[in-house]
Each structure stands twice: as C-alpha cells, then as structure tokens.
Amino acid sequence: MPKNHRLKEIIQSTFVGLLIVICLINNLSCKKLLDAKPSFDITTPSTPQDLQALLDNSLTMNSRTPGYDEASADDYFLTPENFAILNLRAQDAYLWKPNINEFANDWSKAAEVIYNSNICLEAIETVDGNGTDAAQLNNIKGSALFFRAMSWLKLLWTHAQAYNPHSSNSNMGIILRQGSDFNVPSTRASVEECYSKLISDLNIAAPLLPDNPQHVLRPSKAAAYALMARAYLSMGDYPNALLNANRCLNIKSNLIDYNTIDIATNAPFQSYNPEVIFHSDISAYSYFNISPLYASVDSSLYQNYDPNDLRKSIYFARSGKYQLFKGTYLSRALGSNALFTGIATDEVILIKAECLARANQTEEAMTALNTLLKKRWKNTVPYTALTAADKEEALSIILKERRKELLFRGLRWIDIKRLNLAGANIILKRKLNGEEYTLQPNAEKFALPLPNDIVILSGVAQNPGW
C-alpha cells in the first residue's frame, strides 16, 4: 500500500470518527431523546382531559369529607369500651379537648381537594381548548369552583363561629387558598369574606354546570344550587336558602319510597341512588368515633321515631344494648363503614320546608315535609299528614324531622351552632366513666381548633378557647 494512500485513509477514518463523536456530543441531535416523556401515564396537567381526570379522582375529591365536626356533635355516644379502643385524636374530639391533631388529618384531606381545584382553575385559563367543546371546559371550571366551595364550607362550619351578621367581619374564618403555589403564605379571612367568596364562586359555577351530571360523583347545576341552599341556611339567610332549594328541586326532586327498601339487610341503601344529587362520603376516617362500628345512636333520638316510621328499622340495627346507624346512602363493601356526606333531595326538601316555615308559609312548609315523610312511612299503615298550627310549631316539627332524617351526614354540628345562635339553647353533654363533660351554647369552643402544626408552620392565629 503506498504510504500516502495509507495516510489518507487514516485521516479519513479519524475525521469520520470525530464527526460521529461531535455529532453525539451536540445535544441538538439529541433533543428528541431528551424531550421524551419518562412515563406515558404521567404528564403535567395540560389538557382538558387531564383536568377532568383530576376532578374525577373520586377517592380524593369525593371521599375525604372531614369528620371533626360530626365527631364533636351529639347524634351519637361512645360506650366506655369503644372509647377505650379509639385513638387519642378521636377521644379528644369526643370530649372537646384540645389535640395536637398533626398531619395527616382532616385539614390535609380538604387541602387536597382545594389544591386540585386550584390547579384546574389555573390551568383552564391557559389550556389548549382546541377541539374541546365549550361545555367540557365549562364543566371543568364549574366543577373546580364547586369542589373548592364545598370544602371551604365544611372547614368554615368546623373551624369558625356560626355566621353572625353583627360580628362576621371580625370573626376569624378559614384560609382561602386560591392558587397552587405553596410559597404564598396562609392567612385567615373573616367569616364574612369566606361566605361571600364561596357563594360568589357557586354563582359563577352554577351556570357553567349541566343540569344533571354524567354521574353524581360530578358536580351539577342542581348540586351547586343545593350547596348554596346549604350555605345560606347555615348563615341564617332563609330567603336565599329557599330560592336555591327551589332552583335545585326544579331540576331534581326524586324521592325513594322506603317501602322498596329491604329492612333486614345490613346495608339497605345503594350508592348513587335516585335521591343523591351529589355524592361525597367519609371513607378514610380521621375520627373513628363516628364510624358506625363504634358510634352508638343517641338513645333519645332513637326513641323519637314512630314504630311505623320505616326509618326506625332501616336506619338502625341493634348492637348489644344500643343502636348503631346503618342507614347511610352507600353500598357498603365488607369491612367498609363509610358514611354518606353528599347532598340528597331529602335534605333540600327539608331546607325548603324550614325556610317556608320561617317565612310564615306554614301550610306550604308542612306540605313539603309531608311529601318527604310519606315516602318514609310503612305503606300498610295509612299515613296521616302532619299539620302545624303556627310558624313555631311547624318549625319545631320540621327541625325535629330534619334531625331524624339527616343524622350522620355531617350536618348536625353546624345546625347546633346556627340554632343556638338563634337561642335554641342546645347543651352538649358527654358521660364517660362517671364523669360528665358539657359544652355550653355559643361557647368559643364551637369553633374547633386548627391543627397544631399548621398554626406553627403558617403562623396563623389559633381559635380562642383552645
């Protein structure tokens, strides 16, 4: 081989080799590789489908209702044995004692719903909506607003004083986080700000949502009106509560005839049944007190049911000396003791009845109530419609029926608070191992304490009295 030919070959092959190396080093050629998604089932929330899927995550969005308020309320009591089995957090809640209540807790469960909603509300502004119809985008925005408002309302009922128009501007409300950035410090808004924000959000949400949802795990127009009715009722704004209850009932007013329900079974109701407007539940308890496994039904409450009232046998099962609650609107799998906390037509009818009574429309109020109770009455015994002579009597009957119909739905605590504010004088009592604990009407302690670690980490004020 001639020498210069060999040299040429060497130079050529060196050149080609270096070219390959340079080409590899140059990351331009690698851009495609580097931009590949590490996993095809993960993504940043960027498409309407992603956002909808986030809101359809029912375990996070629908099954994490806080239960601190219910655990502090009076529809149930604990036997000393069951009290002993429970953890400290549950024991303290039962006796209205302060607790460290550190993560994980109800607070964090609610925060997750709010975060997911905020992510959606942020992303919906920039999302590429090409090829997506407006109804889908509207549903996402409306749903996010609804979920956030529902969580806020629950926290407000739990951690703030009942709405009092005279002090709502100075009473401490909750933290209204409206973005996903964790660097923004937390502050507590006033009770007034909280209610007006969540109601204005619901007013935006309602027109964006479909009348009836694809599934009751999703928010709907009916649900948004019902939630507004709930919120107004808890504020004592009865005309607005009535207005929204009616708006809801115009869309959906189905009732189950309890005569069709199997009395004997342990789980009489199905999830997503015809009465359910929006489904939510407590499936992971922070407070096991209220799990039907441990909670015994308040005996005087149980005595209030007429023997011909089907609820007496459908709602309750005997457990030892006492009754346990089995009437929740859920299909229960083995080992599950979840509680329904969503919105159903029976609740909205009761809101309507109460507001009518308060508006002095006694007869209409009693008609609304009878519509409901008739469906709860044994069909072998003629139903006698309830009547009331005046507003006070009507109200007294309706409130009693409200308690009998809506127990273990996470509604009792705020009812006690708003009714006591109006002078109902409901005194809460617990008896345990010979000791009695009481909570006086309108006590500071009705605004339940924030978790200790949140107070330390965020620097927000703790509720007084704790």
Place this chain on the structure above:
Amino acid sequence: MKSTSTILTILTIILGTQLVFAQKPFTAKLLSFKDSLPVAGANVSLKGQSKQTQSNAEGRFSFVLESGRYEIKVKHIGYKEKVIRFNVPLDKELVIYLTEEDKQLEDINVSTGYQKIPKERATGAFTQLDNASLNTQSGTNILARLEGITIGVNFDTKASTNSQRKLNFNVRGLSSINGPLDPLIVLDNFPYDGDINNINPNDVESITILKDAAASSIWGARAGNGVVVITTKKGRLNQKTSIEFRSSLIISEKSDNFKLPEISSSDFIDVEQLMFAKGAFNSVINNQPYAALTPAVEVFLKRRNLLISAADSARQINALKQTDIRDDYSRYFLRKPYTQQHFVNFSGGTQKNAFGLSAAFDQGRSELDAPFDKINIKFTNSYAPYKNLKIDLGIYYTNSSNESGRPKLNTLKIGGKKVPYLDLADENGNPLEIALNYNKRYTSTAGNGKLLDWSYVPLEDYKHAVTRFRLNDFLGNIGVRQTILSWLSMEARYKYERQQSGSKNIQELGSYTARNMINTFTQISPTTGMTSYIVPKGGILYQSSSVLTAHNLRAQVNVDKSLFSGVLTGIIGAEIRNSESEGQSGTYYGYQENPLLLANVDLTHAYPNFITGGNQNIPGGQSFTRMENNFVSAFTNLAYTYQNRYTLSASARRDASNLFGVNANDKWKPLWSIGGGWDITKEPFYHEDWLTTLKLRITYGYQGNVDLTRTAMAILRYSDNSPANLPQASINQLNNPELKWEKTGQLNIGVDFATSSNRISGSIDIYSKHGSDLYGPVPYDYTAWGQSDYITRNVANMKGRGVEIDLQSRNIDGKFSWQSHFMLNYNKSVTSNYFGPAGYTASLVGSGSAITPAVGYPLYSIASYKWAGLDGAGNPQGILNGKPSIDYRAIALDRTRNGIASGSIIYHGNSLPDKTGSLINTFSFEGLSLSLNIGYKFGYYFRRPALSYTQLFGQGSGHSEFTDRWQKPGDELLTGVPSLVYPANSNRDSFYLLSEATVERGDHIRLQYINFSYSFSPVFLGKMGIKKLNIYSYASNMGILWRENKKGLDPEYPGILSPPKTYTFGLNLNF
C-alpha cells in the same frame, strides 16, 4: 489480593537418583503453577557465582556445572521469587513450578468501564477483586460476595425498606439524604439495570470498585454513590483451549422461630381473657357476627353463652395454653434449604481469534419448599482479522424461574391478628383449618350448604395457590476497535439488553382465595333457592409481565502516546442510552389451566356482598405501564505520566437526560475531577530496598446524583377508572420550580506501599466528602397541598470524612504459610446544613433507620426519651422539666416542639457503625488452605424491639419480655418493663418503645466465614491431564464472637431471625 494459587506453598519436584557426572550441562524447565505453561524470560542466578541466564520460549534454561550441591534463584515479573537447592548431576530435567505473584500492585489494570488503566499510573481510589477473591465466598449473588473482603464497602442489613435502595451496601458511606442510595453497577462497559441475580458469579472475572471522584467521575451524574464495575471472563488470544468446571452445594439449617422474642401462649391467652372480660370483643361479636375470633375467645364466648361448662372451658383453655404455633410450623412447613450450582467454561484462542463459552445451572429449594432454577449461557468472541482491527462479540443469556412455596409464618393470622397458639395439624399430622377471616359458626351455616366450602387450611391451601415467576434476560454486545496510528485508536461499542419477566399467580378453585371470592359474590334467591354465581366457579389468575429493553451506543477515541519522556493516555467520547420498560397486569376469572379456560365477569357493575349485603365491584381489570429514560453523555479522561514517576490525570463528563419537566438547557450537568500520583520508588534518590513500593495519590472532583422521580412541575398520574367508570388522575408530586440535582465533592489522599517480597503491603486512603444541594424532606404549610406534610427540596449539605486502611502481611512464608489481611473502614458523615423548623429534629428519637437532618449530627443517628425507671405503679417515667414524669403527651409535645434541644431527650450516637472491617487469616500447608474471616462493627447503637400493649391488644404481637413486666409494688426495682394497663395507652407504649430502656450498643465481632480448601498437586494431576483440581468447603453466618449488649441480641438483626448457618461444598476443575 489473595488468590488460591498463591496460598499454595512452593512445590519443588526433584525426580530421579543422583549419579556422578562431571561438567554435564544441567537443564531445567520453568512452568507456571497455574496453567502448566512455560515461563519464558525468567532471570536465573546461581548463588555464590556470577552465572546468570534467562529461560527460553519453552521455559528452559541450562548451566554447565560440576557435581555438587547448588542453589539457584529464579525471578520473573508476575511470579514469586523462588530459591531451589539441588544436587548435580540429575538424571532428568528439573521441573520448577512458579507460583504467580499476588496481583497487588504489579502490572494490574483497573477497569473503569471505559478504559483499563495500569494501576501504577492510576491516581484514583480503586479496589479490585479478582476471581480467586470472589470465590472465597459462595452464593448466587455476586455482590453479596464483596462483604467482608472489600475495603471501602459497607453492608447494611437494615436498609432494605427504602425504595431508593435496592442493593444493601454503600461505597464510602452515604452521600445522599433522600436521593438514590445505590452504587451504579456496570457490567462489561455499560450500566446494568437488570436484576443483579441474573449475573452468575462463576462468569465474573473481576470486580472493581471506583471509590473517589477521580475513579468514578467518568460516570458523571450517576457516580455519586460509587461505581461497581463487573468484568466477565473472556477468552484470550494465543491460549490453548482450557476447560473449567465448577460445582457446589449450599445447605442451610432451618430457621429457628423459637429464637424470636414472642409472648408465650399462656400469657397471650391470659391477656385475651382480660380483654374479653372488659368487653373488647363485644363490638365485633355484635356488629360482625361473621368475623373470625381467636380460638381462646371462641371458648370464652361459648362459656358466656353457657354453651359449655366452666370445667370444659378451663380444660380447653389449658390445652390451648400448651400449644405453640411454631411447633407445627417448624415440623410441617419448614425444610432445610439447599442450592446447587454447576458451571462449565471453555476458552481458548488462536492468533486471530479468542473465544469463551460457558454454561451454568443453578437449582434449589428454599426453606418454604419453593423451588427455583436458573440457567446462564455466555459466549464471547474476539476476532482480530488484521493487526489493527479487533471485533468483540458477546452474548449473555439468563433464564430463571421460581415458584412460591408454603405460607410464611406471619401470614397465619386470625382476623388479621397474630395468634401464638394455633394448631396447624392434629396429632396424626392431618391438616387443620384456621379462621382466617370468618368464624366457623358463620361459615358452616351460611348459605345452607349452597356455598363453596369457606374454610382455610394452611397446610393444604398452598397446593392450590401457586405463584410462578419467570425471567428471560438477553444481553448482546458488539465492539469494534480500529488502531489508526500506533498511539491512536477508535472504538465503537453497542449493547442491547432485553429482560422479560412475568409472574402468574394461579388460585385454583380449591384455593381459599378463589372460594372466598366466589362465595362473596354468590347470590341465593330467597324465593327459589337458586344459586347464581357472579364470579364464575373456577380459578383466578393474576398475571403480570414486563419487558425492559435498553440500547447503549458509545463512540470513543483512545490515545496512548509517548511524549516528552512521558506517556499521555486518554479517552474522549460520547454515548447515548435509551431504556424502555413496558408492563401489564390483569386479573382473570374462571381460570382453568388444562384445558385452558377463562370466563368473562362484569367488572363495571356493583353486586351485593353475600355477607354484608352492601354492593361492591368485582376487583380486577387490567393495567399498563410504559417508562422511557434517555441519557446522552460526553466524556473525557486524560492522564500524563512523566518519567514513570509523576502522573497527572483529569476527567470531565456532561450528562443529559429526559428528566421530566426540566428545560433541556438545565439538563446538562458537567462533572469533573483532577488527580496526581507520585511513585517515589522511581526517584533516583530513592534507595530503600526494604520498601519496594511507595506511591502517593491525591485527587479531587465531583460526582453527581440524579433522581428521576423529582421534578419541577406538578406531575399527574392516571390510574384505574373511578367508580363512575371515568378516567381518573391524581397529582402525586407538588410543583417546585427551584429543583436542582445533588452534587458531591470528594478529596482523596492515598498511599500504596509494599515491603520487599510483599511481606507487608497495603494502602491507606483518607478522604473527605461534601455534598451540596442534597434532596431532603422539609415540613411546610400543607394547607397548600394536603397529600404530604413534607416536600422534598434541595435543602441540605453534608460533610463526611473517612479513612480506609488495607494491610496484607505474609507472616510465615514457606511450606507452611500464614497470611493476614486486615481492613478498617472509618466513616463519619454529618449533616452540615439543613433548612427546616427546629422541631423537625424530633425524628432523631426513633429506630435510627431514618436519616435525621439535625445539623452537626450523623446522618444516621439515634436518640431516646430520657428514662427514669418505673414508678410505684409500674408506669414508665420520663423526664419533663427536669423531673420524673408520666405525662407522656407533654413529653411527646416537648419533643416535637423543641426537637433535640428538648430536656426530655437524650442523644446516643450513630445508628450505623463508624468503624467496620475484617481480619482474614489464611493458613496453608502443601495444598491445604484454611481461611477465617472475622468481621467487626464498632461505634453505634440500635433500638431493640420491646413490649407494646397497643400492639398486643390490637395486632396480637407481643414481646417475650411480657413475663418480666411490673406486676406488684417493688417490681420497679427489678424490671423496666411497664405494667399492663387496659385499655392500652398508646402514648405510654410509644414512650417506652422509644426510651433509653430499649437502646443498646451495637458493637460486635462476628465470625463471618471459614473456608477450607485443598488443591491437588499439579504434578499428580498432570499425569491425568488435569491442570488444577481444588475442593473446598465453606461455612458462613457462624455467629457472633463478642457483643457489647448484654441481652444476647444480634445488632444486625434485632427482633428478627439472623440468617441460619450455611455450609457449602464444592470443587473446581481445570483441564
């Protein structure tokens, strides 16, 4: 390094009788002991005379000598110097075997996975283990053989729960707080992501550990935890075909579950009786009449319902108290496990071609009678068609399978509760049922005989429920190297890997799982009594499979040029790596294997649960996953050695990957190192004959650590459909735009030394490490996002320093020889900076297994609640505000508020040993060799398990110290075990579990292994055409020789069983 050939003593063979001849040429032949090949070019000198010669290509040399007695000295690089005495004349040619020199500091190339660097020119800290060292221990996992014989590597039995840690060892301590903790494994030039158990230890030629920055920074962003380079056996050019055969049998003892500190049956039943009397089971009895109760509670219940007499009750309870589940379990469930390994390897080479072909078969049965087997086939070929071109080919195939065996002890529970007194078989060995979920009262009548049998019989059930795992792994690689100039070559390498694995869990109709599922969904019409099956009557198949494929491509230019009285070596190159994994899993009902049958089920609708009546969906469905990781890297490593004395090295590497959510610009992370070496013995002024090796090394550089699970954006993940049958997703990582990668800087100063004839040799390395931008969890205001109360950010810095001393000595050399190998690792790593609230340091009070980011404290350390003994009522007392206290909540609160500054806390120290190492003594005589490895770990504490009434009442797990609990006033002087209180006070229990009373010193010395082997004499073997025959036995896990704690606990396995003693017998044969 020790090798079996070097532990053999000198063999001199003089054959024939002495005859008198004058001035006859005396001839001798030099052969290598290892392979009986001629040794050419050896220096031979005659003592007392000036005569010198060299052996020729056939290994022969000769002198012309008069009759008489002589002594010659034979020297050759790579072989031990040898002195032979003999008488002239000889009637036959003298054959002299030379044993190979320890490969300690001579002529060794260390492999970085990119290049081979001559050890004398390396500046970095490497540890190399050759085949012989790796074979001093047995077992199927190659990395496990590093334990006890490798300087700079620490094994830790406790850390297996961390998802960032699949291998249970670290190189030079920990460099990361919350990032990946495993060293990078490199197999034949490329990173290896497959299962480490795929690699057959017999196929491994050597392992190199890259410890400091200069050694490992060539691996860039993945080198932060050290790099382990595994090189497999290959054929060599110009080598006669040789055959290697290895076979071994490993057997172990059965686990002795009686060594577990469990509460006695009698005590347990007494506790159940107390709980029953207090009404603890009433809620379950009343609300869940179907729920399983323990046998004793069933008896109490029968008595309460007046179904049996008081005497019957007492008799039945007494019988239960005599029962221990471990008796039946040991007798009927456990067997002595064994493993067999066979291996055969052919290798050889001509001038142009070298090949290696090996096959291995491993097979065995576990303690639970679970069978496993594995086949490895390996082929390598190196082809050099022209002088300047070399083509390497390699194929490695693994096929392994294993099956599940009998159930584990801790799965035999009643209603989710541990029970120590179950009978698993009657006196005649007939299997008995246990109430796994439901009680017999319920299952025997439920459905009026229309349901499938609902009983669970542990000794029968596993026969109908089997899980089979299969794995196929194929590795193929090709490399082309073209030498362009004498000093310049180019190479390109490509590796392909495909690992396919699958598991099938078959629950036959006879299994409890299948029967339970079918019964749960069975509907019996109340009117007609007709039975309908929502879940078809048949087996259930849970199947999953995954495929991992990886492509690696590398192009590299190599330089090796003499330049200005020195040598410049270096590489520059780039590589691309792509790995993809795909998986799927699914559940199938109505399954039957033969003939194959499946049935459709309706997963979308809810059906009533037979027991509760509540509606539920049939579990199942299918899921798919796919992951893709891409890396692009460019690298260089250059070293210049001047006059064989001074070496300067430098390396740099940039990595990029498709790290999700980060801009491409931020993906590049350059890492570099520099180093220097000085071989003092090569200096003209150096004349110390006794110290033949003395080399100084100093390096500095950076290694990176990447965690692909961290991102700067919120990450959404889709999961199975919701109950509404809609796609659903969740965000499982909070957005943090400020995320960076971890970085570790390391300074290493080392010295290598050896006295003449390597009588004492070794190395000492001192290093310091500083990690910055380490990932760490920080508490934050979780009002923003409730999924976690911590977020992981770059929050911490750490500092570590360490010393590694590696000493080898030849205490006695000769026919009988004694060698020692001493290793000491000292490592101390502390957190130097951490940004988090003060109370966070409270997590120091724990078991020491979580990393504690308290500034100034070791990364792994342990603290406790102060302990003030028991009070007069048997309550454990802590210290609150300087006084003894039983206000456990207040003590706990003080701890969470003030962290390590709390007056209620006492700090102990490290929870990982800071001084570890071993001493290996090897004695040999003729072909016999005995090796003992004594390992030690010093300077740490551990938390022992103890009694918790909460766990005892709730989960049924009780500690044997229950017997020693406080029972009557005065006991507080004798015991520290708290009195029984019902209901349990969980704060009181957790106080005791985390108090000073349950912390022990971990320091201990253990006998790691004993290895006994015999090598047959090559002369004897030579007659049979065998080059080498070695038989050996090996015993490991031989137990603790000394421990600091007085409770007889094994600090490596507190509260769990230590691995049983294991014995290996084997033979190695070379033709």
